[in-house]
Amino acid sequence: MASNAAFAEVASLAGDPARAGMLHALMDGRALTATELARVAGITPQTASGHLTRLTVGGLLTVEKQGRHRYHRLASPAVARMLESIMQVAADTAPPRRKAFVGPRDLALRAARTCYDHLAGHLGVALADALVARGDIELTADAGIVTGSGAALFENLGIDLAPSGKRKGRMLCRPCLDWSERRPHLAGAVGAALCKHCLTEGWIKHVDGSRAVAITAKGQRNFREVFGIGQA
Amino acid sequence: MASNAAFAEVASLAGDPARAGMLHALMDGRALTATELARVAGITPQTASGHLTRLTVGGLLTVEKQGRHRYHRLASPAVARMLESIMQVAADTAPPRRKAFVGPRDLALRAARTCYDHLAGHLGVALADALVARGDIELTADAGIVTGSGAALFENLGIDLAPSGKRKGRMLCRPCLDWSERRPHLAGAVGAALCKHCLTEGWIKHVDGSRAVAITAKGQRNFREVFGIGQA
């Protein structure tokens, strides 16, 4: 079967440590330059260039040329989901739990970070837990659903869950097992909409060149008042 | 970050053509012996042995020793989902559509096959379509739900959707993009239960050592009467 070769090609593209680091850095959905990606992968720009062309022709990345910079981003949500699923297997496989935390940067990542287009980390899991506890969503390992009260909540917040317009039935969402918390957080269209809302409302903001996000004072207040999340 | 190495390790395990072939063959959820896997991968048993130990210590496979045979199977549903997601990216990436079909074996796979624990191929997609059209389930790209009428249908068929018992809310399911049809079919707990039911009722049966399944006369009749699927 020819599809087998394509499968191996895609998997091996993700299977190199340097490329894995780049893909990991791109998991927050933003576009980065070749030099930035070289730095996070710990290699020289020449080597990174080779990796990036391979990833691009392999269909994992898309490139956007802008002046003398070339911005790279994940080619599709499907790629992000693939990376998620690999991370999950890797997390199950490698439980060599180290000293609880390795540094402030890692600590920030565990507290709150983006996972492609939605929120993960302690904050992401706490939000999912709160929504489940309030009966606004229901989650299993495979899928999730927004209940009537959840739809009302999101509408109140001004979050539009039906960008396509042709939504007739119930809103569906998707769970995404958290790398650091080992518990599901909210992904899919609903997770993306919620994350976007938190960013535009200024409840959270991106931290430097990391996937971590910082919770603002306004965010602290809203997460507590709206979702009943005390400490983040 | 140390998790990065684990990620690359897992991905590179799936990234070798021979190992990819083995994993692909194991995607139907059954356990195969080392020799069988060597044959499908087109390599000698010694080489396969090395690959299998690597896959096992890497956490992708589990081994069950039985006499002088050693049965290998996917370590977890998470691994199956990972393989699915890689296949999906590979399918998006490699559209070098060949001559519509390459042979009868491939044709059988496209008609009906298992995908870990649920049904895929033309049959799987047709079932999903029929259930959606009848209003028994709702599906998006990310998630799915069983409606009230769907729950009644499954109960009528004698399919128990709540093996855990502690199900209080609605049954949730999961879409899985089909490799050959490029359209979603039914996965998750519901897909698995439906597939199991079809097998135990004798509607379909496994074909030799392939992932393909054959639709029996009884299956033809039931698929038409129950789901309104004419030709399979």
Add this chain to the structure above:
DNA sequence: CCGATGCTTCGGCCATCACCGAAGCATTCC
């Protein structure tokens, strides 16, 4: 017991590929 079967380990060959230094294009700024 002894041979056959299933699987593994060992040793050596070979191809692939990641890596960097150096040099070459393109773009922007002065």
Add this chain to the structure above:
DNA sequence: GGAATGCTTCGGTGATGGCCGAAGCATCGG
């Protein structure tokens, strides 16, 4: 125009790892 920046291509080196032949353990059958 000339220098600096971002990125790429080229060439050569080194290491990883896939592959098989041969041999070594287990298990099943007679």
